[in-house]
Amino acid sequence: MYTAPLRTLIDELGRLPGIGPKSAQRIAFHILKVPNEDARRLSDAIAAVKERTTLCDQCFNVAEGGALCSVCADSRRDDAVLCVVEDPRDIVAVERTGQFHGRYHVLGGALNPLEGIGPDQLRMRELLVRVEEEGITEVILCTNPNLEGEATAMYLARLLKPMGLTVTRIASGLPVGGDLEYADELTLGRALEGRREVEA
Numbered sequence: 001m002y003t004a005p006l007r008t009l010i011d012e013l014g015r016l017p018g019i020g021p022k023s024a025q026r027i028a029f030h031i032l033k034v035p036n037e038d039a040r041r042l043s044d045a046i047a048a049v050k051e052r053t054t055l056c057d058q059c060f061n062v063a064e065g066g067a068l069c070s071v072c073a074d075s076r077r078d079d080a081v082l083c084v085v086e087d088p089r090d091i092v093a094v095e096r097t098g099q100f101h102g103r104y105h106v107l108g109g110a111l112n113p114l115e116g117i118g119p120d121q122l123r124m125r126e127l128l129v130r131v132e133e134e135g136i137t138e139v140i141l142c143t144n145p146n147l148e149g150e151a152t153a154m155y156l157a158r159l160l161k162p163m164g165l166t167v168t169r170i171a172s173g174l175p176v177g178g179d180l181e182y183a184d185e186l187t188l189g190r191a192l193e194g195r196r197e198v199e200a
């Protein structure tokens with residue numbers, strides 16, 4: 001029914017998150033229809049993001065063409081406060097609130113035993129090393145307000161509290177079960193402001 005290249009494109013698009021077979025087909029036919037230069041811009045953008053984007057050596061945020069991301073490279077940020085998030089997208093969400101001026105640590109996900117994600121699959125060891133070496137006085141656990149995010153926050157709190165620093169969790173009030181990246185700035189800003197010390 002399709003030519004081979006069209007079939008390949010539909011298959012590849014269908015592997016993207018949130019794109020079902022119908023959408024994949026619609027996007028593929030759209031690409032077929034647009035001018036060559038528009039299609040080229042899309043394929044160039046995909047190639048460039050893979051070639052030029054790396055992970056920050058320090059916090060594992062996305063970085064462009066250097067060892068450090070823009071937050072870690074910024075000397076005006078507060079070294080004493082570290083915000084722990086699951087994903088680089090969450091950094092974008094927290095930055096949008098304008099409420100946080102410290103630094104970040106990206107875990108690379110949340111604990112999820114059913115999917116085989118344990119502490120060793122996340123950047124927890126790297127976090128503990130940073131807490132020991134960087135003079136951090138507060139860690140804000142800013143994982144998602146869902147089952148995995150809460151479990152991850154509690155697990156980290158048990159590791160971090162004995163190290164003698166303040167460990168806080170963003171306040172409830174965020175839509176439960178949701179992802180941070182979908183929270184609006186105001187709600188997330190309030191959740192950050194209203195963070196509470198974790199009892200352990």
Ligand SMILES: [Zn+2]
Nearest residue numbers: 056059069072
């Ligand atoms: Zn960084």
